[in-house]
Amino acid sequence: MAEQTVAAQRGAIQEILMFLGVHSLFSSMLGLLDTTSRWWWIPNWLPSWSPTSQKQLMCAEERMLRGIETHFSKQYIPISHGNRLWTLSFMNNSTEDKTPVVLLHGFGGGVGLWAQNLEALSQHHPVYALDLLGFGQSSRPKFSTDAQAAEDEFVDSVEQWRTKVGLEAMILLGHNLGGYLAASYAIKYPDRVKHIVLVEPWGFAEHPDTPEQDRPISVWITALGAILSPLNPLSGLRLVGPLGLTLVRTLRPDFKRKFSSMFSDNTVSEYIYHLNVQTPSGETAFKNMSIPYGGAKRPMLQRIQMIHPDIPITVVYGSRSSIDGNSGYTIKEMRPNSHVEIITIRGAGHYVYADHPEDFNHRVVQVCDQMD
Helix, strand or coil, X not given: CHHHHHHXXXXXXXXXXXXXXCHHHHHHHHHHHHHCHHHHHHXXXXXXXXXXXXXXXXXXXXXXXXXXXXXXXXXXXXXXXXXXXXXXXXXXXHXXXXXXXXXXXXXXXXXHHHCCCHHHHHCCCCEEEECCCCCCCCCCCCCCXXXXXXXXXXXXXXXXXXXXXXXCCEEEEEECHHHHHHHHHHHXXXXXXXXXXXECCCCCCCCCCCCCCCCHHHHHHHHXXXXXXXXXXXXXXXXXXXXXXXXXXXXXHHHHHHCCCCCCCCHHHHHHHHHHCCCCHHHHHHHHHECHHHCECCCHHHCHHHCCCCCCEEEEEECCXXXXXXXXXXXXXXXXXXXXXXXXXXXXXXXXXXXXXHHHHHHHHHHHHCCC
């Protein structure tokens, strides 16, 4: 059993190294890891030396949002145990009678990544974007190590947020981890959900595919969910300290391209960096909810029939994404008497809302307008 565990860890490490472009170092690194297994524990005791702070994260987010001309408000919404959820609110007189759209970002994300969507969506509906508990500028508490308990903590924080904001019902739009939590929320609080929009949702399939070498985007996504206990998915980013920002810029130049219509500098890379080198609260919860190669310990397809049949579901995928789109069709088969729509955005990858924002915004507005 121990040999199988080591082999699994080596396989996951190899996939990550292939993505990083340093596969040639793989053999020598394995020798080092084999002779000093205690290396795995370094992130637990190593002092933080990453050049970041809450203020730097705040400034990075402000730069992400500086191109938005529509008026919006920013505030912390208090929830239980002294925690707070950072929230952007977009409202105007012409949309006040419409059902609000609530945006839930994915793993490692934050409200700033919706920069190309907020203004367009808010022209048709009130829009709220919040940093999930444990991510972004929201509080970063210690979550339960139990997968179900951690999931409940995420979901209940959204419900407490909804109560404090005063929303009767909402359209929940979640990307990646946010999609998983949107579905979980709808199971627990069906009266508060008018529609679920699952954008490239994580954690639905019961047996996610093993990453393949010829799918580099898949390697990135699955690397985030790899369980290299006791490491968190993004421990390496914090471990390299001052080199972390350069690492993000070098390894993910595509993020700069995705937002090229808004920024010509490294604004996006800096925002992503500061999001993910803070205290890894939500990241640790995500790890405890995951299995190796990024799937969920509690796959949502096992519970999708628990969502009230009157709640419509829309699933949005990018045609070039490595996320398994079969989950959307499985949902449709499992809910024959409910509205399930599957939308594919041509040419888009996993970050479909940033890859083709105009197409994405148009399709989401169409879906949301059907609810009113």
